[in-house]
Structure formats: structure tokens, C-alpha cells
Amino acid sequence: MKVTSTWGMSLAATKLRPPLPPGQLVRRSRLDDILDAGVEGQARLVLVSAPAGSGKSTLLASWLAGRPEAVAWLQAEESDSDPARFWSYLVEAIGQARPFAAGDVKSAVVGSNGDDLVVVSALVNELADAAEPLVVAIDDYHLIDNGSVQRGMERLIDLCPRQVTIVLSTRIDPPFRLGRLRVRGQIAEIRGADLRFDADEASGLLGSAVRSLDRARLDQLCGRTEGWAAGLVLAGLSLERAADPGEFVEAFRGDDQLVVEYLRDEFFAAVDADDRRRLLETSILEQLSGALVDSVTGATGGAKWLLDTAGTNQLLIGLDRTRTWFRYHHLLRDLLRLEAHQTFPERIPGLHARAAEWYESQGDHGQAIVHRLAGGEARQAARLLLVHGPRLLAGGQTETLRGFLDQLGDVAKTVTWCALLYGWCEYVGGRYSRAQEWLDTLVEVAPEGFDHTPAISLRMNISLARGDVTTALGTARQVTATEHLMSHSCDLATATGAAYAWAGQAGEARQALRFAAEKAAAERFPTAHVLSLVYQAIVEFDDGSPASAQTAASTAVDTAQNFGLAAYHGVAPAYAIRARTGGDPVRAHADASQALSLARRASTDLALGFVLTACGDTLIGLGDTAGAPLLAEARSVLARCPDPGVAGRYLARTESRHGLAEAGGGSGRAAVLIEQLTDRELAVLRYLPASMSQRDIASELYVSLNTVKTHCRSIYRKLGVGDRKAAIQAARDLHLL
Incomplete structure (x- = not known):
């Protein structure tokens, strides 16, 4: 995984370590026991599968912090569906957790464009050489929707040495043959029902917010939310401010279908106008730092605002130990984006433009392109692809590159380097005719004096x-x-x-x-x-x-x-x-x-x-x-x-x-000219490599079709071959072409 600046490296690193635990961390020993049994029983896969907001990431991060094994963590994103990108990040995560020949495996990733067979073979060979236990955890695995990655992960699970355990956190079950793993006793599972908070766990999660609730009301709150972690956290944000806690619990609905109404009626009403504005403006971002927040909002004090917000809202999650980078919980992010599009839709493109300018100033052209495209600035995105496109190609990330190009629409047909990049994407994908079409497009749109060498x-x-x-x-x-x-x-x-x-x-x-x-x-x-x-x-x-x-x-x-x-x-x-x-x-x-x-x-x-x-x-x-x-x-x-x-x-x-067909030429390599070709035959020979019919050749030479046919038969005989293709190669061998 290449980075272009110190900032770029720190941002990439946020994907490769577990999120920081929230202030109100609840140790859930009953779930830890299931996870421990999976690792210690040498299960090949530990699967945590539950709906959004169930507390999967927090559970895994806190559990792994107490395990003795080395841990490789990958926070998956939608863009990681590109096979080369996914495997590059996973190899990097494993390399940070335990020294191994990561460079060799990365070469296999890049060289094969993330080919699952190539990469998994190389990765398993490296993992097999180490005896120390390793846990490889991938969070939000449901965001990966590439068939090649899915095949590779299932193969990795099947082939990994016993000292390696794969842990997946996901909203939906991966398309693996889970039944086979269950029959073999090679899987440990935690489901949505397992993750529901009981009253004691909810009390620990909400802390001081539940002091005003008796046990019956706490049980009622757990019932209202069905033990849903995100619902409980949302309730806790307003519970301390509620004039009548009992009445609040009676009215609260903690299921995800009604959270939007709750946020509008309760959450936004409880924050001041400045905080509400920053929340909505920064909802366009996947990750947040103080400098980035200031750049997007046009304000100052973003770093302090993030720290203060994270201190009171568990749905803003810290991503590094320096408390520099954060992200919104997926539920809160989605809801903030919905509210932003309803509140000030006309400002959204401008916010993306500010984010793009900041990312570009930091050397992260990939994120800059994402925001240029999101803001409708296709030509600005195309400009950035002049630099970033070749890097994606060199890194094997052709699917990411093609995704960018697809979003450019008709703009890609008017920019030379975009046409060339499209051609490479089609070529790598085995679509050669379409690759040629993009080369033809490049020729059409190339300005005078354009260097066609690339x-x-x-x-x-x-x-x-x-x-x-x-x-x-x-x-x-x-x-x-x-x-x-x-x-x-x-x-x-x-x-x-x-x-x-x-x-x-x-x-x-x-x-x-x-x-x-x-x-x-x-x-x-x-x-x-x-x-x-x-x-x-x-x-x-x-x-x-x-x-x-x-x-x-x-x-x-x-x-x-x-x-x-x-x-x-x-x-x-x-x-x-x-x-x-x-x-x-x-x-x-x-x-x-x-x-x-x-x-x-x-x-x-x-x-x-x-x-x-x-x-x-x-x-x-x-x-x-x-x-x-x-x-x-x-x-x-x-x-x-x-x-x-x-x-x-x-x-x-x-x-x-082998006597399987009549074919001209002997078994030796060297072609032999049985008889010298005449000048007219040489003239016809020079047209044979072209994609021209014999009728076309006749027209070009101003002779009859029968004359060309006669010359061709004579050429084949004198070259000792049986057809046109063989004649072309024999003529090359004899330096006649």
C-alpha cells in the first residue's frame, strides 16, 4: 500500500487497528467466552453477524485487547471491494501484526491485480512458516461485494494454518459454505440475539444516565430497544436531560425504523446550532480530523470539538491513540447525511469541494477524486486521474480506477489520459475490442502534437x-x-x-x-x-x-x-x-x-x-x-x-x-523456400498479413480474383505450407516480410 505523505500514512493506519473503546466500556464476559473458545479451539472462522448498531466492533476491539495473540485488524470500506486494494490492506495489516515477508506477498497482489488464487497461495505459504498464533480480524466485512475477494477469503479460511484464526464482523452472513464449517466444528458464531444487552449490561453501558431509573424501568428500556446497543446509546444521550425519565422510557422507541424521527425530535433539539451545523456539514466525510473539519466547515477549533463530542457521544468513534482521527458510527453518519440533504442540499457540492481541496493538499488524490465526483466536478476529478490513475494501475487496482472512470460519464470520452486509462482497464479485464475502441477514442480527442508513446x-x-x-x-x-x-x-x-x-x-x-x-x-x-x-x-x-x-x-x-x-x-x-x-x-x-x-x-x-x-x-x-x-x-x-x-x-x-492432421512444414524449425517467389507473388505476399480478403487484394493490385488465388496457391507451395497464416510466419522466418 503506497502512501505519499506522513498524513497519508496516518490515515491509512486508522484502517489497520481496532477502534478505541468508548468511555462507557462494558465487559461482556459471556460473549468473550464464546470468542475465546473459538480461538483456543482452533476454529478456522469466528463469525460475528448482527444488524447495524449491535455493538460488534466494540465487542471485538475490547476482546482482542485482552488476548495474548498478535492481532491483524482491517476496517473494511466499500472501496475495498477492489481485490488488489483489499488484499494489499490485509497483507499490510498482517505484516504490522507479525513480521513476515509482506513485500513478497504485496508483489503478488500487485502483479496479479489481486487474483485470489495467486494471492491466497502466496499468503498461506508465508503464514505457514510462522509458529506463533495470529488473529486476523476484518470489521464491516459486509461492505465487500466482490466475488473474487469472497472466493479468496473462503479459500484462505480453508487453507490457513491452525495457528491462524480469521474473525469476521458483518451485518449479513458472507457467501461461504458455512454449513460445512459447522459440521466440521470449525466455526464459532455470535448472532444478533447474543449481542442484545441485558439490564445489567445496559446499566454499565449507560452509566450515570440510568441513575434515575429503577430496575423495572431499566428492564422496560431494554425491552423497548430489544437490547440494541445503538438504541440504548441514543436513549442515553437524552435520558439525563429528560424531565421525567419514566415518561421518556415509556415513549421511547429504540428500533432502527424510528431512529430518524427520534434524532429529529430529540437529538437535534438537544444540541446547539453550531454543533448541529458541524455535524451535518461533516457528515459527508468518512473519517474526521480537526484540520479536515476546519477546512470543510470554514470554522476553527475542530480538534477540540471532536474531542468534546466524542466524550459525550459514543457514536463518534476514535480511530487512533493520539485522538486525532475519528469516524461517525455508520447509523449516525447515514442519518446525518439524510438530514443534511434535506436541510441544505444546495450546499453539499461546496462541502465536497472543500474536502477535495484539503485531501489534494495532503497528497491523497484518491479521496480528492471521491469528493470531486460526489460534488459533481467531473473535470476536476479527471484532472486528478492524470496523476492518480497510473498509480492505481501500477498497484493493480483496476476496479477502483474503472469505478472512477465510469463516474466521469461522457467527460472520459473527451480527455486523452482518461481514454488511455479506460483502455488499460478493458485490456486487463479481457475486453480487447473495447480496449481498442478506447485507443481509437484517444486518437480522436488527442490535440495536435500529442505524444502517443504512452x-x-x-x-x-x-x-x-x-x-x-x-x-x-x-x-x-x-x-x-x-x-x-x-x-x-x-x-x-x-x-x-x-x-x-x-x-x-x-x-x-x-x-x-x-x-x-x-x-x-x-x-x-x-x-x-x-x-x-x-x-x-x-x-x-x-x-x-x-x-x-x-x-x-x-x-x-x-x-x-x-x-x-x-x-x-x-x-x-x-x-x-x-x-x-x-x-x-x-x-x-x-x-x-x-x-x-x-x-x-x-x-x-x-x-x-x-x-x-x-x-x-x-x-x-x-x-x-x-x-x-x-x-x-x-x-x-x-x-x-x-x-x-x-x-x-x-x-x-x-x-x-504425430500424424493427427495434414500440415505443411516439417518438424524442424527453419522454413525452407522450395522455389523462389516471382515479383508478382512477392507483391501478393506483402498483403497477406493485412486483414484483407483475396478480393480486396485483387482490387488493390488491379488484377482479377482468380489471379490472386493462383498466386496464393503458388506461394503456399513454394513456402511448404498449407494456409495463409502459416505462409505469413514462414515468410517472416525467411525474412520475406
Whole structure:
């Protein structure tokens, strides 16, 4: 988790420690016993599930303060539904609680964009190495609504070592298979009914406010609120001021449906105008500090006001031991926001603008964007994305970035860097056609003299993802004809090397990929580093050197494992190559299985077709009948590619070698020109990589369609291939293209 200032670090830290206990803390030993039994009985999950305002956070914070184990605490927020953001925070929380190789796991988070399989595997491996007990607590887990995060958390619960206990506080049950945990005795649960305050506990919670109540009235108050903590606290705010406490208890309704009316009739009537104004104005904030309160309200004394308010109102919760940061209880915050929108709706945008200015002055562009968008200032938010967008991409938080871009609406279609960021989001999400559309939008809105270099890497990646090696190769050649590789980030060198690798241009690929690996290591970009090594393995394999390919593939896999990226789908070709070039049948089977598992998860058609071919080739060689169907699948996958490059050639020769299909070319790598092409055939050949039909080529050359068909048949024969795609790759090998 990157921070840009001392303030940014202190704010982030408020998510990573339990809230401070309220002034009237009630020790609830009957509930502590349930929680203790869960940890000491080595339950995998301790679940505290109850409605808002039930006292879940306070219970857990006070209980954990008395436990001997190290505690990792994460206060979840809605924005944490982005997988990369969620796992980054959780890894940071665990790292603060107990020293471990958090940096390696963070690299896995960022490099995989928060892929649940990659991250959980890396995290469990690190947790397994430590013997000391650890409690990992996540508060407000109901705010997480991402399926990938949910799958990852359930997997973490299943795989965590016995010394680790996961504790979740939530308003609704998570979508886990809880029944299975119950049958196995691996879960401890506290429900809403368990959290209801009885009369003795309510007396401790309300303190001096209940001195005027006898036991019967106290029992009646608990009945009115059904033991609901928030209802009791709200009652306590007015009870001491009530002229007739008994009459107040008789009239009070503590259920959440009537709290709004109560706040209007009782709570707001009891605070002076200045306090009411500050409460409503600051309700737009998720967290509050004195300086931020002053900036938003235009007043002074915010720090003292927060301390005074927290001293009398348990619904303002302290977040750090220095009493600098606070937050409203979710119920109070929501109700204050409702009242603010009804009282002064026209002022809300201005309050958000003040908050945005303060956050921006502190270097927190993320929160500044949130408030710019909330205040309707889309163009100001777009301006901030010029700086913050690349940071989100680099941190793997593409879902957060896409959320911001979606909120910009039509503004995103008029700003170059927003179009580029949108393109990257679509590419990472596997929506390549839409990514290309955003690149086209960038070209349309770019002003004269705009530097398109930052878009080149995305352009090549989209071409390769769509299986269009011809277009990617053309872009790569433009890049290496300039100094762009030296002056831009490692992702450009990696994409350039990948284009040369898939095109079978070994010399150019090696040069670009060696540089990419060095640059990625210097820039601490683990994904690009691993991918550059994977592509080097593809180059060595295609160049016909099994020993070199085995070494390169092993290096790629080992490096991925060191970075915690062994389960990253981009490593699949390296596993496949290691399987095909290895001498141990058992290991070859294992590597092929791993390659197939990873490649099927998120690989492009080009990589998936290559992996299917290599694994099919390996399994057939081992006498496994599962190999032939893999080659058939590879054929259908690569058929979708306009130009599959060396992957298509490898498949054709593999099918031919195993007698599974008629295919041009022998089993060796080098293409052989059986007969020299004529000038007219060379002219037709140069059009084959383009996405033009034979009729289009005929029109372009001012010849008949039959003439082009005749030339194509002659070209295929002289190159020793059977179709257009194979002819393109053979021509590249012979430097005819």
C-alpha cells in the first residue's frame, strides 16, 4: 500500500487497528467466552453477524485487547471491494501484526491485480512458516461485494494454518459454505440475539444516565430497544436531560425504523446550532480530523470539538491513540447525511469541494477524486486521474480506477489520459475490442502534437491478445527504430519483446527481453520481470534448443515463485515449455497439469493455444491419450487468431509429427523456400498479413480474383505450407516480410 505523505500514512493506519473503546466500556464476559473458545479451539472462522448498531466492533476491539495473540485488524470500506486494494490492506495489516515477508506477498497482489488464487497461495505459504498464533480480524466485512475477494477469503479460511484464526464482523452472513464449517466444528458464531444487552449490561453501558431509573424501568428500556446497543446509546444521550425519565422510557422507541424521527425530535433539539451545523456539514466525510473539519466547515477549533463530542457521544468513534482521527458510527453518519440533504442540499457540492481541496493538499488524490465526483466536478476529478490513475494501475487496482472512470460519464470520452486509462482497464479485464475502441477514442480527442508513446504498449498488448502478431510486430519495429525503449517504463520493452517472440524474430526478441528484464528489476515491477523471462523461454523453445529452453523456462518459474507469482496465469507457457523439454516424466506431467490449469484461467488465445499445443505434444510423447484432444482444442483456439505467429506454426508441425492432421512444414524449425517467389507473388505476399480478403487484394493490385488465388496457391507451395497464416510466419522466418 503506497502512501505519499506522513498524513497519508496516518490515515491509512486508522484502517489497520481496532477502534478505541468508548468511555462507557462494558465487559461482556459471556460473549468473550464464546470468542475465546473459538480461538483456543482452533476454529478456522469466528463469525460475528448482527444488524447495524449491535455493538460488534466494540465487542471485538475490547476482546482482542485482552488476548495474548498478535492481532491483524482491517476496517473494511466499500472501496475495498477492489481485490488488489483489499488484499494489499490485509497483507499490510498482517505484516504490522507479525513480521513476515509482506513485500513478497504485496508483489503478488500487485502483479496479479489481486487474483485470489495467486494471492491466497502466496499468503498461506508465508503464514505457514510462522509458529506463533495470529488473529486476523476484518470489521464491516459486509461492505465487500466482490466475488473474487469472497472466493479468496473462503479459500484462505480453508487453507490457513491452525495457528491462524480469521474473525469476521458483518451485518449479513458472507457467501461461504458455512454449513460445512459447522459440521466440521470449525466455526464459532455470535448472532444478533447474543449481542442484545441485558439490564445489567445496559446499566454499565449507560452509566450515570440510568441513575434515575429503577430496575423495572431499566428492564422496560431494554425491552423497548430489544437490547440494541445503538438504541440504548441514543436513549442515553437524552435520558439525563429528560424531565421525567419514566415518561421518556415509556415513549421511547429504540428500533432502527424510528431512529430518524427520534434524532429529529430529540437529538437535534438537544444540541446547539453550531454543533448541529458541524455535524451535518461533516457528515459527508468518512473519517474526521480537526484540520479536515476546519477546512470543510470554514470554522476553527475542530480538534477540540471532536474531542468534546466524542466524550459525550459514543457514536463518534476514535480511530487512533493520539485522538486525532475519528469516524461517525455508520447509523449516525447515514442519518446525518439524510438530514443534511434535506436541510441544505444546495450546499453539499461546496462541502465536497472543500474536502477535495484539503485531501489534494495532503497528497491523497484518491479521496480528492471521491469528493470531486460526489460534488459533481467531473473535470476536476479527471484532472486528478492524470496523476492518480497510473498509480492505481501500477498497484493493480483496476476496479477502483474503472469505478472512477465510469463516474466521469461522457467527460472520459473527451480527455486523452482518461481514454488511455479506460483502455488499460478493458485490456486487463479481457475486453480487447473495447480496449481498442478506447485507443481509437484517444486518437480522436488527442490535440495536435500529442505524444502517443504512452499508448504504444497498450496497442501492442491488445494486438497480441487478439492473436494479431502482424500488427504487434509492426508496432514493435516502430518502437525499436526510436529511443523509446530507453526512455519509457519496462512494460513497453516487455510488450516489444513479446511481439518479436511471437513473430519468431529471435535476435530482436532476445535483445528487447533482456533489456525488459533488467529494467523491470530496476523498477521493481515483478509481473513485467516474470513475463520477460517467460517470453525468453518461448524464444529459446522456438529457436530449437531444448536445453536452453529448459533453462529459460526454469528460470522464469523460479523467479515467479520468488515473487509469489507461481500461480499467475502468465507463467503458464514456462511450465508448458519445462514440461516439453524435461526428462522426468513425473515432473513433466505435473508441469503440464499446472500449465493447463493456469492458462485456462485468463490467458489470451495466443498463449492458451501455445500452452495447449505444448502440453498436448508432451502428453502424447508420454503415451497419455489426453494429449490429442488438447491439440484439437489448440486448433480451435488458434483459428480465432488473425495471425498466431509461432504458436500456429508449432501446432501445425506438432499435428504433422504425430500424424493427427495434414500440415505443411516439417518438424524442424527453419522454413525452407522450395522455389523462389516471382515479383508478382512477392507483391501478393506483402498483403497477406493485412486483414484483407483475396478480393480486396485483387482490387488493390488491379488484377482479377482468380489471379490472386493462383498466386496464393503458388506461394503456399513454394513456402511448404498449407494456409495463409502459416505462409505469413514462414515468410517472416525467411525474412520475406
